[in-house]
Amino acid sequence: MVAMIISSPMDPSLYSVRMRASSHGQHLTGAERIVPAAAASEVAAALTQRAMLCAGGPATEVHCSLEWIDPARLCNARLPDISTYQVDTWREGRQAASCLLVRAGVPVDVARQAVNALAEGAGPGGRVMRGAMIVDAATGERLESDPARGVRASRMDLSAELRPQLERTLAAAGLAHPRVLEALVLAGKVLQAPGMVAELCWSDDPAYSTGYVADPRSGYQRITALKPDGDWRGGRVFFVDTKMASLTALVDYLECQAVLFNAAGAISPPVKWIAADE
């Protein structure tokens, strides 16, 4: 149900608007925004409509929530830089992903193990997880308490000023696909988490095979193919340094800390991936 927020257009309050939809108990889609009070009802309606029109539907349950954000707890941040590596095949893409993870400080066996986990379906019975795996970057041990749900990064968005500006910049760079912007915002929040070493992601959408490796130094590094066309498996892995932060602090940051991005990073032109001996 969508609650109406009645507020003056001058009200500076921000609201977290979150939607998740399922079909007969199976997660279908989710999306979220952080918006001024005056836009909250409209955005909630738009997210609800998105759930109702979702490709894997019909949705049998849609939840939409609006939550006031305490300005004292809001964090403003800059988005990561964007680069793109072009690969000829998804196999080459997975090698590139392992290589970029190693450059970020993940041991090669841990990187390969994580790539294989996503390839095989990281949830119980080889299913796709609803959130991310959390992996100890030193040992490869999985740390998330619920291997079906994983951990979901939440409460992050672009400021109202940055959104239209960034949409134009991404479109001019040939990156207009909405998944790019959504993943960039998610990666931006994840990279600021305490103890975060790197993130690996490819979508579970069978029609979208581009994925990325992100790390705090190199930013959001797209890889043009990480799975065969038509593959429904995908997921996310957050690699963490357990000496830098407790699991409780990490999960609390990922799920609860509101982060609003008000500055963009640089965008580099795409380059062909050249495998190096690493």
Ligand code: AMP
């Ligand atoms: P997507 O890029 O939306 O296709 O998501 C790919 C995978 O990332 C999903 O199958 C989930 O396992 C995971 N995922 C999606 N959204 C989140 C999130 N907010 N936080 C953590 N993991 C997520």
